[in-house]
Amino acid sequence: MEKKINQKNRATRRRIAKLIGIPVLLFVSGITLLSLAFFDNVSYAFYISRMFFPQEVAIAQTNLNDSSTVVEKTAATTQLSFPKYGEEYGTLSVDAAGIVSPVFVGDDATQLLDGAGQYYGSVFPGDIGNTVITGHTNSVFKTLDEAQIGDEIRLELSYGTYVYEISNIEIKSNTDDSILAPSEEQILTLYTYYPFDYIGNTPDRYVVTAKLIEGKPLSEINFQGAS
Known part of the structure; x- marks a missing residue:
């Protein structure tokens, strides 16, 4: 008799556990999903809002006036570190278009929020081939169409x-x-979305191509770890 009572009590406890546990599990799962969605939306909203900040806000975080000094001091060292993905490794200037921007290795959303980004599949300046750099039309490259054939583009790396x-x-x-096509020459390609004032997925790209006229070959630079 006592055994039957114990079995009955255990069965009752299991039913109670199920009745309480399932709603609690569903509640916790719901809170978790809502939290993930909330943080995802906040992150996306932050990304969108940063896109519409004036580019000067991002540039102000970097002392561009001292960039040439940094380059000179770095070049004076015995060895240099080769730029790594995600790093800021220089400054892009197009005087004719009033463009001055940090340049990052990589062109995903993170890099393009703060400046221009080099497509990671392209060669670095100083190597033979096509160096491809992009930027948003509502920030770093908003005046790219003011540059003309014959104007200079400067990279202080x-x-x-x-x-x-x-x-x-x-x-x-x-x-x-x-x-993104390779080249047998040392060229630089800047591109951005077109039309400049288009809202939504733009159908075209505004592409500026330039040929190297000054710069040291990568093969002559003593990078750390290079044989």
């Missing part, structure tokens, strides 16, 4: 200074892979 002369300006489809 952690390992040296590179000067390019604009040789071509054109508008290409957003599906045109030639923007």
Whole structure:
């Protein structure tokens, strides 16, 4: 008799546990999902709001006036560190368009919030090939269309200074892979979304191509770890 009572009590406790446990589990799961959605939305809202800040806000965080001094001091050391993904490694200047911007390795949303970003699949300045740098039309490259053929683009990098002369300006489809195409020359490609005042997914890209006229080859620079 006592055994039956104990079995009955255990069964009752299991039913109670289920009745209480399932709602609690659902409640906790719901809170977790809502929290994840909340933080995801906050992160996205932060990203969108940063896109519409004046680029001067991001640039003000970097002392660009001292960039040349930093380059000179770095170049004076025995060895230099090769730029790594995500790092800020220099300053881009296009005087004719009033552009002065930090340059980062990589062109994902994180880098493009704070300046111009180099496509990681492209060569670094000083190497033979196509160096591809992009930026938002509502920030760093909002005046890129003011630059003309013959104007200079200057890159003050952690390992040296590179000067390019604009040789071509054109508008290409957003599906045109030639923007990223390799080259047998040392060229620089700047591109941004087009039209500049378009809201939404832009159909085209504004592409500026420039040829190197001054700069030291990468092969002549003593990077740490290089053989």
